[in-house]
Amino acid sequence: MFSLREVKYKHILDIEELNIEKSKVTCIIGESGSGKSTLLRLLNKLISCDSGKIMYNGQDLNSCDSVELRRTVVMLAQLPAIFPGTVRDNLLIGLKFAEKPAANDDKLLHVLNMVHLNKCLDDESDLLSGGEKQRLALGRVILLDPEVFLLDEPSSALDEETERFIIENLVAYTKKTSKTLIMVTHSKKVAQTYSDNTIELSQGKVKRAREV
Numbered sequence: 001m002f003s004l005r006e007v008k009y010k011h012i013l014d015i016e017e018l019n020i021e022k023s024k025v026t027c028i029i030g031e032s033g034s035g036k037s038t039l040l041r042l043l044n045k046l047i048s049c050d051s052g053k054i055m056y057n058g059q060d061l062n063s064c065d066s067v068e069l070r071r072t073v074v075m076l077a078q079l080p081a082i083f084p085g086t087v088r089d090n091l092l093i094g095l096k097f098a099e100k101p102a103a104n105d106d107k108l109l110h111v112l113n114m115v116h117l118n119k120c121l122d123d124e125s126d127l128l129s130g131g132e133k134q135r136l137a138l139g140r141v142i143l144l145d146p147e148v149f150l151l152d153e154p155s156s157a158l159d160e161e162t163e164r165f166i167i168e169n170l171v172a173y174t175k176k177t178s179k180t181l182i183m184v185t186h187s188k189k190v191a192q193t194y195s196d197n198t199i200e201l202s203q204g205k206v207k208r209a210r211e212v
C-alpha cells in the first residue's frame with residue numbers, strides 16, 4: 001500500500017526501504033524522538049520528503065491531491081483537537097469537514113461504545129478528561145470510515161484495561177472491514193499482541209521491520 005525508497009526528511013528521517021501492507025495492522029515503535037510521528041505525517045502528506053519516493057497504491061504521493069488523499073487516509077494526531085460544543089458536535093464535525101453525510105444518534109452511540117466512552121451525546125466536550133477527549137477524537141476518525149487509519153499513540157492517556165478494550169475493538173473492526181491500520185505505540189506489548197507487522201525506528205532509521 002505504502003512503499004518508501006531512500007526517503008529523507010531533514011535530519012529526522014532517513015529510510016532506505018520500507019513497505020507497509022494493505023489490510024494489515026502495522027505498529028510503529030521506537031524511542032522518543034526517533035521519528036515515528038514524522039513518518040505518519042509524511043504518509044498523510046502533511047509534510048513532504050526532501051528526497052526519495054513514497055508510493056501510495058502505486059501512485060507517487062507527490063502527484064496525489066492532498067485533499068483527496070486525506071479522504072481515504074485519515075490521521076489522528078497525538079494531541080487531537082477538541083472543538084467547543086457537545087460530544088455529538090465533536091463527532092459530527094469530522095464528517096462535516098469531509099463533506100460526508102451526517103450520522104444519526106444510533107450510529108454515534110455505537111461509535112462511543114466502540115471507543116468505550118460512556119458519555120451522553122449532549123455532554124459538553126470541554127468537561128471531558130484528557131483520556132476521554134482522546135477517545136472522542138478517535139471516535140470522530142472511526143466515523144469517517146477511511147481506508148487507512150494513521151493513529152499516533154491513540155491510547156497513550158488510557159489505563160491498560162481501557163487501552164486493551166479499545167485496541168481490540170479497533171483491530172477487530174479494521175480486520176472485518178479490510179482496512180489498513182498504521183499505529184504508533186509506546187507499548188511493545190500492544191505491538192506484539194495486535195500487529196501483523198512492526199516497524200521499529202531508531203534515530204530516524206528503520207532498525208527493524210518484521211512480521212510478528
Ligand SMILES: Nc1ncnc2c1ncn2[C@@H]1O[C@H](COP(=O)(O)OP(=O)(O)OP(=O)(O)O)[C@@H](O)[C@H]1O
Nearest residue numbers: 010012030031032033034035036037038039078184
Ligand atoms: N518540523 C520539525 N523541524 C525540526 N525538527 C523537528 C520537526 N518535527 C519534529 N522534529 C524533531 O524530529 C525528531 C523526531 O520527532 P517525532 O515527533 O517524529 O518523534 P517521535 O518518535 O514521534 O517522538 P515521541 O515518541 O516523543 O512522540 C525530534 O527530535 C523532534 O524534535
